[in-house]
Amino acid sequence: MMMDKVILGDNQFFAVNHLSDERSRQQAIRFKENQAIIDVLDIAIDCGVNTFMCTTHDRIASICDHVRKNPEKYKDFKFHPCMPYAHKYANAVTELGIIGTLKAYIPGNILSVASKAGIAYMRKDFPSLMELLVDAEMKMFAGTKTPVIFLQNVITDMLMGLGMRELLVHFAEYVKKKYNADAGFITMNMPHLVDLCEEEGIKNPVICSSINKIGFRMSPSIEKYEEYLRSDKEFRPIAMQCLAAGALGAQEAMEYVCQFPKIESVLFGASSRAHIQQNYDLINSLLRP
Amino acid sequence: MIKVAIIGLGKMGMSHCAILGGHPDVEVVAMCDTDSLLQSAFKKLTHIACYTDYKLMIDETKPDAVFVVTPTRLHYEMTMYAMEKGCHVFCEKPFSLTLEEGYQMVALAKVKNLVNQVGYVNRYFGTFNEMKRLLATGIIGTPFHFFGENYGPVVLKKKGGTWRSKKVAGGGCLMDYAAHILDLVTYITGQTITGCRGTFMPSIFSSEVEDAVYSTLELENGLRGQLAVNWSDPVHRKATTSLKIEGDKGKLEADTTTLKIFLNEANEAEGLEKGWNVKYITELTPQVYFNLRGEEFSQEDFHFIECIKNGDTKGNRCTFEEAMKTDSIIHKLINDNQ
Numbered sequence: 017m018m019m020d021k022v023i024l025g026d027n028q029f030f031a032v033n034h035l036s037d038e039r040s041r042q043q044a045i046r047f048k049e050n051q052a053i054i055d056v057l058d059i060a061i062d063c064g065v066n067t068f069m070c071t072t073h074d075r076i077a078s079i080c081d082h083v084r085k086n087p088e089k090y091k092d093f094k095f096h097p098c099m100p101y102a103h104k105y106a107n108a109v110t111e112l113g114i115i116g117t118l119k120a121y122i123p124g125n126i127l128s129v130a131s132k133a134g135i136a137y138m139r140k141d142f143p144s145l146m147e148l149l150v151d152a153e154m155k156m157f158a159g160t161k162t163p164v165i166f167l168q169n170v171i172t173d174m175l176m177g178l179g180m181r182e183l184l185v186h187f188a189e190y191v192k193k194k195y196n197a198d199a200g201f202i203t204m205n206m207p208h209l210v211d212l213c214e215e216e217g218i219k220n221p222v223i224c225s226s227i228n229k230i231g232f233r234m235s236p237s238i239e240k241y242e243e244y245l246r247s248d249k250e251f252r253p254i255a256m257q258c259l260a261a262g263a264l265g266a267q268e269a270m271e272y273v274c275q276f277p278k279i280e281s282v283l284f285g286a287s288s289r290a291h292i293q294q295n296y297d298l299i300n301s302l303l304r305p
Numbered sequence: 306m307i308k309v310a311i312i313g314l315g316k317m318g319m320s321h322c323a324i325l326g327g328h329p330d331v332e333v334v335a336m337c338d339t340d341s342l343l344q345s346a347f348k349k350l351t352h353i354a355c356y357t358d359y360k361l362m363i364d365e366t367k368p369d370a371v372f373v374v375t376p377t378r379l380h381y382e383m384t385m386y387a388m389e390k391g392c393h394v395f396c397e398k399p400f401s402l403t404l405e406e407g408y409q410m411v412a413l414a415k416v417k418n419l420v421n422q423v424g425y426v427n428r429y430f431g432t433f434n435e436m437k438r439l440l441a442t443g444i445i446g447t448p449f450h451f452f453g454e455n456y457g458p459v460v461l462k463k464k465g466g467t468w469r470s471k472k473v474a475g476g477g478c479l480m481d482y483a484a485h486i487l488d489l490v491t492y493i494t495g496q497t498i499t500g501c502r503g504t505f506m507p508s509i510f511s512s513e514v515e516d517a518v519y520s521t522l523e524l525e526n527g528l529r530g531q532l533a534v535n536w537s538d539p540v541h542r543k544a545t546t547s548l549k550i551e552g553d554k555g556k557l558e559a560d561t562t563t564l565k566i567f568l569n570e571a572n573e574a575e576g577l578e579k580g581w582n583v584k585y586i587t588e589l590t591p592q593v594y595f596n597l598r599g600e601e602f603s604q605e606d607f608h609f610i611e612c613i614k615n616g617d618t619k620g621n622r623c624t625f626e627e628a629m630k631t632d633s634i635i636h637k638l639i640n641d642n643q
Contacts, residue, residue: 030542040542103543106316115342140345173597177323180350204596205327232587235596235603263587 018280019067019164019222022299023096024060024292025256025285026070029053046287050078056287061093063293064300069096069224069283071168074104077156084159098166098202099153122148123155143186150190164222165191166200173203181216188218198222200254204233207240210251220250224283226257229264229272233257245276256283266294274302307613310335310368310392312359312383313375314343317397317424320598321372322353324606327595331610335366359383363390370420370613373397377480381406388413393420395609399484399635400628407632411625420612422621423628425488427546427561429601429608431589436548436559437493444572446554451494451530453486453522457544459536463510477514479506479635482544483534487522487631488623489548490532496524498634501532504641509537520638561601562586 029047047053057068057079070076076097083090108117119126122145124133136144154165167187175183188199200222203209213221227245231238245253255273259266273282282299286292309331311322318338325331335354336347347355356362363371363386371387373380373396380396381403387394394414400423401407414421427433440448459482491498500523506515517535530550547560555568566582593603612621 041540044540044542106543115340118342140342140349142346142350170598173327173595174319174323177326177595177597178319178351179326179353180346182350208327208595230587231592232590233596233600235592236594237592260587261585263585 017163019252019254020065020094021281021303022065022296023067023069023254023281023283024057024065025283026068026073026076028285028287029056030071030073030075043287050075050082053079054082056292057093059289060292061090063289063296065292065296066092067094067096067281069098069166071101072097072099072153072156073101080156080158080160094161094163095157096164096166096200097154097157097162098168098200099150100168100171102168102170118145121152123152124148142183143190146183146186147190147194150187151194154195162195162197164200165195165197166202166222166224169202169204169225172201172209173205176203176205176209176212181212184212185216185218188221200224202256205235206253207236207244210244210249213251214249220252222252222254222280224254224256226260227253227255227273227276227279228258228260228269230260232260232263242276245278252280253278254281254283255279258282258284266291266298270295270298270302274299274304277304279303306330306332307370307610308332308334308366308368309370309372310337310362310366311372311374312337312362313373313379313397314338314340314347315374318372318374320602321374321395321606324595324597324603325372325610327597327603328607328610329594330614334368335362337362360386363387363392368392370395370609374424376476378402381410384410385413388417388419388421391417391419393609393613395422395424395606396625396628397424398488398628398631399480400625400632404629404632404636407625407629411629414618414625418618420609420618420621421625422609422612423623423625424605425485425492425623425628425631426601426605427485427489428492428622429604430561431586431591431600432559432561432564432584433489433493433548435564435584435589436550436557437495439557439566439575440493440550441495442575444555444566444568444575444577445550445552445557446569448494448528448550448552450551451490451528452549453490453530453532453547455482455486455534455536455544455546456538456541457482457536458539458541459544460510460516461537461539463512471513477511478516478534478536479514479518479638482536483518483532483638484631484635485546486532486534486548487634488628489546490522490524490530491627491630492623493548493550494524494526494528496526496528497630498522499525501634501637501641504638506638506642509535511537515642518638520641522634564589 124131126133126137128134191197202224206225226233258273337356337359370393504520509516516537520532549558558565564584571579
């Protein structure tokens with residue numbers, strides 16, 4: 017099934033701003049309460065947006081609770097979970113080490129042979145350990161719609177760089193089997209990843225990457241991106257960072273992105289009604305009109 | 306192809322390994338780590354040869370270059386061994402635990418004519434490089450004060466388990482976090498930090514090491530400024546680094562995303578207006594072939610590889626010798642705190 021053309025992201029809620037640390041702090045203050053996030057989601061739904069792409073940040077759990085409690089209101093609402101919330105693990109690895117982090121985040125006792133976790137750990141069965149981590153991250157979404165489940169770029173690109181391709185393949189197979197979801201991969205290196213998926217037999221993957229007029233965060237080059245977006249290679253692109261972290265105006269940014277009909281969805285972050293409506297209208301009218 | 310081996314596969318080691326794996330002219334031939342989980346992960350999932358003895362790894366795989374990404378107290382023996390065997394060395398920061406060891410490494414790199422680099426990644430951010438360039442043009446006149454800050458949420462609870470919380474291993478906020486700002490001040494001003502006063506380093510959660518570092522620093526040209534670093538700051542989602550420099554004609558304020566320029570008068574040559582001007586990372590960031598966690602980390606590694614390819618053993622942006630400037634002031638800060 018095709019994804020929605022327009023997807024709302026969550027960076028604005030969690031003080032992620034690629035252009036300004038100061039703006040990050042302002043966002044952290046505005047979205048201190050979960051209700052402030054829910055209010056923006058409701059505005060987005062009102063504007064026509066029905067897919068919310070979010071990291072598996074602890075605070076998303078309470079958003080999921082709210083959605084579960086109001087099934088009628090959110091009957092068309094879909095989450096695109098992106099895992100893991102990398103800073104949680106990065107900070108944990110610094111503080112606890114790798115084993116300490118696994119102990120902290122894998123459900124069950126990894127040192128007990130009586131659990132799936134323990135057996136997987138003892139056998140150094142990495143695909144199984146990955147399944148456990150995926151399950152831990154997915155727990156908060158139980159009972160909501162999650163048609164596509166994403167690996168964050170830092171993990172996708174790390175596994176790609178290390179040559180641990182088997183885990184990318186296994187992720188795709190596992191989310192299909194366990195969650196009946198399509199696998200999505202966020203990456204800073206879209207052309208490299210498209211090639212990898214082709215070589216490893218990951219069929220028609222959802223690939224979310226920066227796509228913008230000024231070539232920001234598009235490795236190895238904007239030319240290579242454009243070549244792949246015009247090719248008949250089998251992948252389902254989602255464009256993110258279309259505004260290049262705010263360096264481009266909405267109109268010119270969306271005109272650039274929407275010239276590629278291959279792009280299935282456009283992801284953007286915004287927290288005011290005016291911005292959400294403007295982006296929604298632009299994408300809806302410009303992308304495969 | 307340039308053959309690279311990596312010693313130490315912690316967070317930074319993994320990062321280097323993956324970035325180098327994405328470089329078209331690099332082959333990561335071997336890794337060395339004593340952790341059994343990592344050993345099996347690399348054995349099962351990659352084509353990289355796995356070792357637990359770094360000497361054996363270097364002897365058997367004969368790499369062109371070695372990345373030393375271990376706790377600081379191990380840098381000396383590993384770096385010296387690799388250079389003795391003729392390998393170019395990239396060593397993570399902070400460089401050495403004692404000055405004597407540091408100077409020996411500088412000397413050997415020179416004798417052997419090897420590319421040598423230390424991992425101060427701030428030197429590769431577009432915003433900081435633009436700040437350095439503008440400062441050198443004299444755009445803010447004569448600087449009279451700077452303020453370097455680094456905050457992050459590394460240690461937020463009592464008790465911590467890794468080497469970063471152990472003084473003898475080279476842990477602590479001073480070595481781990483403050484070192485970045487000390488290096489950045491050195492890099493951007495082109496001046497060695499020669500002294501410090503009024504240093505205090507409180508422990509907030511850690512029992513063995515300091516969690517914050519505050520001091521007044523003095524540069525060789527007499528410029529003074531403050532250092533404020535805290536790795537137990539829950540306000541920040543990730544490490545936040547910034548430097549401000551004030552002069553009699555304006556000021557420069559840079560962090561990793563933005564460079565703000567305030568000028569008392571417009572500067573036509575630079576196309577900058579009177580008052581505030583802002584330059585963003587989007588216009589200051591060159592594209593990289595493979596991006597793992599920001600262009601700066603790729604550029605840092607790729608710069609090292611470029612130096613090797615070009616046989617350039619002197620033009621490195623962060624040589625061992627440069628890093629010794631930071632090691633030297635670290636020791637002065639420790640003394641001043643006592």
